[in-house]
Amino acid sequence: MLGETQVVDPRTSVKLHKCRLLVTAGPDTGRSMASDKERLRCGAHPGNDLVLVEDRTASRHHFEVQYTERGYLLVDLNSTNGTFLDGRRIERAYLSPGSQIRAGSSVITFAPLEEEVAVEPDREGELCGMVGQSVKMRQVFGLIKRIAPMDVSVIIQGETGTGKELVSSAIHELSGRKKGPMVVLDCGAIPPNLIESELFGHEKGAFTGAVSGRPGAFERAQGGTIFLDELGELRLDLQPKLLRVLENREVRRVGGNDVIEVDVRVIAATHRDLVKEIAAGNFREDLYFRLSVINIQLPPLRQRRDDIPLILKQALAEPEVVDKHGRKRFSAEALGLLMAYAWPGNVRELMNVLSHVLTFSEGEEILPSHLPPRVRGQAREGPLPFNEHLAFKDAKEQLLENFEREYVTSVLTRCEGNLSRAARESGLHRKSIERLVKKYQLDAKGLKPR
Numbered sequence: 227m228l229g230e231t232q233v234v235d236p237r238t239s240v241k242l243h244k245c246r247l248l249v250t251a252g253p254d255t256g257r258s259m260a261s262d263k264e265r266l267r268c269g270a271h272p273g274n275d276l277v278l279v280e281d282r283t284a285s286r287h288h289f290e291v292q293y294t295e296r297g298y299l300l301v302d303l304n305s306t307n308g309t310f311l312d313g314r315r316i317e318r319a320y321l322s323p324g325s326q327i328r329a330g331s332s333v334i335t336f337a338p339l340e341e342e343v344a345v346e347p348d349r350e351g352e353l354c355g356m357v358g359q360s361v362k363m364r365q366v367f368g369l370i371k372r373i374a375p376m377d378v379s380v381i382i383q384g385e386t387g388t389g390k391e392l393v394s395s396a397i398h399e400l401s402g403r404k405k406g407p408m409v410v411l412d413c414g415a416i417p418p419n420l421i422e423s424e425l426f427g428h429e430k431g432a433f434t435g436a437v438s439g440r441p442g443a444f445e446r447a448q449g450g451t452i453f454l455d456e457l458g459e460l461r462l463d464l465q466p467k468l469l470r471v472l473e474n475r476e477v478r479r480v481g482g483n484d485v486i487e488v489d490v491r492v493i494a495a496t497h498r499d500l501v502k503e504i505a506a507g508n509f510r511e512d513l514y515f516r517l518s519v520i521n522i523q524l525p526p527l528r529q530r531r532d533d534i535p536l537i538l539k540q541a542l543a544e545p546e547v548v549d550k551h552g553r554k555r556f557s558a559e560a561l562g563l564l565m566a567y568a569w570p571g572n573v574r575e576l577m578n579v580l581s582h583v584l585t586f587s588e589g590e591e592i593l594p595s596h597l598p599p600r601v602r603g604q605a606r607e608g609p610l611p612f613n614e615h616l617a618f619k620d621a622k623e624q625l626l627e628n629f630e631r632e633y634v635t636s637v638l639t640r641c642e643g644n645l646s647r648a649a650r651e652s653g654l655h656r657k658s659i660e661r662l663v664k665k666y667q668l669d670a671k672g673l674k675p676r
């Protein structure tokens with residue numbers, strides 16, 4: 227089990243919080259198990275982590291031990307004869323090292339174990355479609371390989387376009403769940419009134435428009451992984467509902483009564499600093515703790531500029547690119563400009579610039595003149611285009627309007643008309659972007675990078 231949030235930093239290590247359950251009295255004496263899972267179940271059923279094979283008085287699912295922000299929690303699973311901690315019957319109670327748990331006629335001793343594992347930067351500069359030679363990226367690759375097989379929740383934090391979705395697919399691919407589905411849900415892109423039914427599903431007639439029942443993302447991810455993109459956008463009132471699903475591993479569809487058990491690994495991503503969001507009262511600390519057993523920080527592209535030539539080289543070598551555009555290479559000058567640019571939209575922006583360049587360059591060599599003006603550093607050149615014949619106030623208003631229109635058009639084009647992404651990249655509130663789109667009657671959906 228992994229403890230406090232682990233932030234990736236080169237030459238770092240992750241603390242693995244394991245615990246051991248050892249049967250010290252009763253017919254199963256001597257059986258034990260140690261694991262780093264977030265919850266361990268014990269009972270007579272063979273599906274438990276610790277199986278009480280011989281104990282006829284133990285229930286099928288007797289108790290479980292959960293790792294929580296306050297320590298290890300012992301939870302009785304509605305057992306017939308009850309769960310006892312150090313002699314007292316409990317429903318939920320915190321364990322201490324050496325605690326004695328009684329289930330049926332067995333006594334089980336609890337022992338927490340801590341293990342510190344060094345995560346070395348990976349040697350390879352490539353993982354599941356991601357490339358990166360920088361220490362920061364190789365450190366991320368090393369961590370992904372280490373934690374993918376463990377069934378723990380992960381939070382991926384990084385600016386827009388840094389590859390959060392790619393990291394989550396890599397974790398899924400390298401995990402024991404790779405044969406199961408991977409379901410992606412963008413919490414920032416779904417209208418607030420639909421998010422609950424998208425997550426948990428709904429029954430027919432649950433709300434106007436629910437003409438038939440539909441499973442939610444958790445049900446669809448059964449046996450696999452759910453990727454909750456832009457988790458920081460999840461409404462505060464829905465956060466306890468998500469927490470309940472994570473704790474109980476069951477969902478109830480909107481408008482439904484049945485409880486559906488779900489076996490899903492959760493990976494969440496956000497561009498926000500959730501610790502700050504917690505301090506500001508926008509994000510629940512208990513949900514953050516439950517999800518951020520491992521916290522992967524993806525560095526922005528400007529902090530790993532050395533990866534730029536590598537990413538471009540890989541993209542140019544893609545068979546579809548070679549088929550369509552032939553062999554291409556960047557001139558040293560063009561590459562220099564690309565490496566100097568700030569990349570607010572990170573790798574996604576780099577990919578968009580590449581498709582722009584492939585459309586506009588004819589020969590084999592890509593020159594600075596083929597790059598978009600902002601990358602060439604010319605975006606702010608030239609005098610301000612104001613109308614000197616207008617009164618100051620009107621000239622200023624017109625200039626501002628021109629700026630607003632051009633800015634929003636440009637950011638929406640870069641973000642392929644996606645309002646949430648444009649809001650993130652520009653630092654504007656989504657509502658402000660919507661207001662500007664309306665004011666200038668822009669066709670957001672029709673805006674695509676040329």
Ligand SMILES: Nc1ncnc2c1ncn2[C@@H]1O[C@H](COP(=O)(O)OP(=O)(O)OP(=O)(O)O)[C@@H](O)[C@H]1O
Binds near residue numbers: 393
């Ligand atoms: N290390 C990398 N190597 C190669 N391509 C990458 C890398 N990181 C990201 N990309 C590419 O950049 C684009 C954006 O990646 P991705 O969608 O995973 O980012 P994201 O952080 O999830 O974005 P957003 O915050 O907007 O949801 C994709 O086209 C992806 O293939």
